[in-house]
Amino acid sequence: MISMIADQFETFLFDLDGVIYLGDEALPHAVDGVNRLYEQNKRIRFLTNDPRPTRQAVASRLRELGIRVDKEEIVTAAWATAAHLRREGVTTAAAVGSEGLRTELRQQGITVTNESPDAVVVGVDEQTTYADIRRATRHIDQGAQFVGTNPDGAFPTPDGPAPGAGAIVRAVETSTGASPTVVGKPEPLMFEMALEGTDVVQNAVVIGDNPATDILGAHRAGLTGILVADEAPIAASSQDFTHPDEVIRSLSGLFSHTVTPWDNPQYSWPADIRPGVGAVILNESGEVLLLKRADKEQWALPTGTVERGEAVEEAILREVQEETGLQITVDRLTGVYSHPEQQVFSYPSGETVHFVTNCFLCSVDGGTLEADQDEALDVRFADTDRLPNRILPMHPRWITDAVEGTNVTIA
Incomplete structure (x- = not known):
């Protein structure tokens, strides 16, 4: 017997909005569907x-x-932000946004103040002013x-799109140069805040109408994502x-449906996604130049952006000079590489970048071999048959x- 989605999670x-209701009206089958899940004793959260x-x-x-819901089952961006700040030990915060945002902060034990706050929480409402942005800056x-409540640049209204919290967050980000x-x-x-206190991450599912927020967010959190739509969107990949x-x-x-x-x-x-460069630099003995990266303490070829x-x-001439002190000659392009498991890097700032790397076969043309101490713990030539x-x-x-190829490799 095939299990339906309701039985799988x-x-x-x-x-x-777009799943339970649209404007002031409940969407077809939304109320009945949710209440039917309640009857099956499912755990429900509204985000x-x-x-x-x-x-x-x-x-x-x-x-x-007509949905029999408790307040504790509601997860708004304001509540989740306040709960996150409480978990991080923040006790005072300035708020750019609605009175609802301030209420959620206070209910988490956070004092809302403009006198030397521990944090600035940026949301949005119709009364947000230039003075608010200046104060946050x-x-x-x-x-x-x-801290930003959410990244949405706009939200729909009967008169057309209106600036969302993301628009205000980006204004403050531009003013400060700080990443929220x-x-x-x-x-x-x-x-994570919606599932806090549960042990069912692997048995939870997200139902939304926006691929760029609901589905992307579900997958980034490791959850299954189901889209409410008349037809499936076409993904580039x-x-x-x-x-x-x-x-x-x-x-x-x-x-009536099932899901993998x-x-x-x-x-x-x-x-x-950014362009990168890498160098396979061989000496007269056919050994390859490697650096021991300071950030990961792993050996690697000279690379850069x-x-x-x-x-x-x-770019590769500059990177090699900066990282090793050597001057090189570029002999030929040997490969263009774009592998999501191997060339996606996350940085302490929270930024994650996928590099598409052009790799070159190079030879030494001059200079003195010396590791850039900010980038590498060591630098040396190694036998290509006995790599670390x-x-x-x-x-x-x-x-x-x-070393072995004659044509450009694309991988």
Whole structure:
């Protein structure tokens, strides 16, 4: 017997607008579908990126539609942000946003103040002003943590799109040059807060109507993502995190469809794709130049990024000079590499980048071999047949392609 979606999971995380209601009206089968899950004793949470209302206000609205919901089952961007700050030990915060945001902060024991706050929380409402942005900028410049409720640049209204919290967050980000911690979807924090105190992460599913927030957020959090839509969106890649695991037209589909649960891949979802360069540098004995990276303490080829206005050959000449002190000659391009498991890197800032790397076979032309102490613990030539055990996993392939290949490799 094939299990339907309703039978496959114990915890259901529902987006609201576009899934449960649209405007002031419940969507077809939404109320019946949710109440049927309640009758089956499923654990339910309702998630919204709207940072303006309190959880109590959202719960009241759902009860008016006929859904028997408790306030504790509501996860707004404002509540999740406040709960996150409490968990991080923050006791005072300045708030840019609605009175609902301030209420959620106070209910978590956080004092809302503009006198030397520990954190600045940026949301949005119709009364947000330039003075609010200026005040937030000043606090962050003086050392306050910068936290955004959610990244949505706009939200729909009957008169057309209106600026969302993300627009205000980016204004403060531009003013300060600081990167915020963002809590709302598609950031994993929102889902972590919704599931806090449970042990059912592997048995939870997200149902939403927006691939870029609900589905991407679900997958980044390691959860199965189901899209409510009339037809499946077309993904540019089968590995795109925004591609839903199943599409249903309404919540009645929870009782007639099945889904293959999300299988978390062995790489992070990158925020950016950038050009990179790598060098296989051989000496007269046919040995290859390796650096022991300071950040990972692993051996690697000299690599780097391509700067604006720079040709790839110029980039590798510069990187090798900076990292090793050597001047090199580029002999030929040996490969172009773009592997999501091996060339996606996450940095302490939270940024995740997928590099597409042009690799060159090079020879030494001059200079003195010396490691850049900021980048490498050691630098030396090694036998290509006896490479160190702790070497970045993609680099042996690059070395083999450069030494043995005659044509450019694309991988």
